[in-house]
Amino acid sequence: FELYTDNAGEFRFRLKAGNGENILASEGYKQKSSAENGIASVRKNAVDDARYERKETAAGKHMFNLKATNGQVIGTSQSYASASGRDNGIESVKKNAPDAALDNQTS
Numbered sequence: 230f231e232l233y234t235d236n237a238g239e240f241r242f243r244l245k246a247g248n249g250e251n252i253l254a255s256e257g258y259k260q261k262s263s264a265e266n267g268i269a270s271v272r273k274n275a276v277d278d279a280r281y282e283r284k285e286t287a288a289g290k291h292m293f294n295l296k297a298t299n300g301q302v303i304g305t306s307q308s309y310a311s312a313s314g315r316d317n318g319i320e321s322v323k324k325n326a327p328d329a330a331l332d333n334q335t336s
Contacts, residue, residue, distance in 0.1 A: 230268050230326075232261075233334040240264035240335065244271065244304070244326055252318050253295060253304040253326070261335060268331065270303045271295060275326035281319050283312075291315035295322065 232242045239257030242264050246252045253271065258264040274280045274297055282294040282302075290308035293315055297303050304322075309315040 230271075230329050231332045231334060232264055232268065234336075242268050242271075244322060244329060246321050246325065251307060252321050253306055255304055256302070267303050270297050271322075272327050272329070274298070274303065275322050278319075278323075283315065283319075293319055 230242050230244050232240065235241050235257055237257065239259060240261045240263070241257055242255045243251045244253040255264065255267050258267065274295060280296050280298075282296055284292050284294065286292060286308055288308075290310065291312045291314065292308050293306045294302045295304040306315065306318050306322075309318060
């Protein structure tokens with residue numbers, strides 16, 4: 230996980246695959262602690278296949294959202310050209326998120 234501050238001053242996190250590619254990104258949070266709670270929620274929910282919302286974009290690409298138990302989106306994937314690419318992304322999140330290290334890039 231990378232925890233960082235965006236151009237608007239909000240805290241965000243992203244989960245990167247072993248190859249450095251972003252596989253999950255958060256919304257912006259006003260508080261750093263809220264972003265840290267989001268990371269904890271991703272770690273907890275990542276292993277549960279039922280938490281993944283598989284979607285197709287208007288442009289025919291494939292993506293997914295990871296949702297918390299309350300139904301709130303806690304992370305969104307990039308767009309994939311194929312459903313199999315998206316499904317590989319989900320498997321990568323399931324495998325990597327629970328034990329991923331945190332790179333805190335905020336001050």
